[in-house]
Amino acid sequence: MFDDFDFSALDSPEYKEDAVREDLIAPLIRKLGYKASGPVRAQRSKNLVHPFVMIGSKKNQINIVPDYTLYVNDQPLAIIEAKGPREEIVRSHHVEQAYSYAIHPEVRTDTYALCNGRELVVYSVSQWNPILHVSLSNIDKHWSDVEEALHPKFLSNPELKGFMPDFGLAMLKVGIKPGTLQIMILHHLQSVMRAEDDLYVVNTTTNAGDLECMVSLDMSASHYQQLLDKLPEEVAVPIAMAMKRAPYQMPLDGKIMLSCAGTLSEVIDGEYEQFVPIVVSEITEVIYDPTVQIKPYDPKKV
Template identity: 40%
Template sequence: MISLEKIKFGLRLIFLISLMVNQEENAMDAKLFENFDFAVLNSPEYKEDAVREDILTPVLKKLGYQPYGVNKMIRSKAIPHPFVYIGSTSNKIFIIPDYLLQVDNLNVLVIDAKSPKENIREGKNVQQVFSYAIHPDIRTNMYGLCNGREISIFSVSKKEPIGIFDVFTIDENWDQLYRTISPIALTNPSLLNYLPDYGLCCLKLGIANVDHCFYGIWIDSIIRMNDFEYTMSSVCFDYQVSFDFTKNQLSEFLMHIPLNKREIVVRSLFCYPFKYSAESQEECFALDIRARIGKEIQSNENEDYLPLEVVDFM
């Protein structure tokens, strides 16, 4: 029977995790141009430099770009024009895109601001920024334009834009924009589908040194890491959670697996590649687990994560 204290702790944990999720969602819900008067776009005095500072720069910063650091936006980078000759003499003429975006010193996107009256879906403006993207000193696969009303994004390998984003409703379509030109989207788009790690979340919340009780949590993957250690994973409150347990706990673990899945789990863990992966909900199974946050943060090329250490299977 589940004790009252375990139920109380479980409810407190649900509250804390839900609070963190709500804080993250509220931060994402902040209106980017809540106090901006879009009527100014109709003024003939509102030029492309204003679009760059008032519209494009805030968008790029919210996407994660800064004038410094790993995800860098380089303003007004002068690059030599490759085609300008007068007679037989080469003349140094420079073309200057508004922003060149880099991730880890890799050029990923060039983007230009235009005045609100300019067409940024086709024509000379698009051709101009395309010439920046294919320039030998730039060579990006993606390029874009912003006229204050819209942001258009192109691929050098496609004629039509791959995305048109209305600035007036940019908050409603932010996820799509983020999945198109954020630093992660342009360098490692598979990470966009990663869930945040539960262990790291709890460590940051300061609830690492307590037992965490999970009731009926669905297990979809189990890996035998070596002769003495195992790990399994699940999803909890939209967070990825990993559980590590030892060879000494294996028998207890197997006793809690449904009988109709026990044999295939054992066979998978003791035959190459020493892994059980559920390919459907029917192949998952639920466990009751008591665990503690592990002592060592693990890292791979894509993320940091902090596994939980199983205390017992309940």
């Protein structure tokens, strides 16, 4: 992202926080999707009408005006404060001031961040340690973490944090066309749900390059029944019962392994994200192994 920026400029005593704001923070928030106006916007230098906040019985004067307040639909969701390259932005009075601003009744954001040109540190008012601490010179390698901390989609829908990228969508983005045949060999199934009378959705994971992705496998009722028929009765019956009552879903914990073929579908708009399922056309193998133990997905290790 900052390939054209010479980070040795930060060593100059003449390089101040206004330069950090314009050279580094401004392009960062533009890449995150914030604009000067509109429903997703970044407001410069929001002043407080009453620059004090009560913490217990102590009245704290707020001595900063954050460089950017990030809004979605006129709701402030985060602030970003620029500091000079020689300023400390972890457990310092700058962090204390940013926290006081974030919890002010005129703002009330859960997320606040500081950037000194060398590092970007993001905090949550509900956690002690930073939720993100990255070097700007290495930010491309951690861009998914930056997005999860500050992207408008995640700030306005915190429940999306930790979602795996969708495999089908990744395939379309690299030029694979809808309708292309996909072969899945012994993938560990994570869960199954009944979406409609003739549509069952099974989830598994796979890699797209170095990126671990979630795969949605769409099955007709007949293919779903083929899956059940290949399982031991003591496994198949609880699944079948779960599909007959709300919430019409059941975790599978990777103990069922499936080989199948299917075609890449079109983009589907979900409640929070877009995804591209694989429409199953053939089930070739099903193995049940009760000894399988899979680790929960950790987005920080992807």
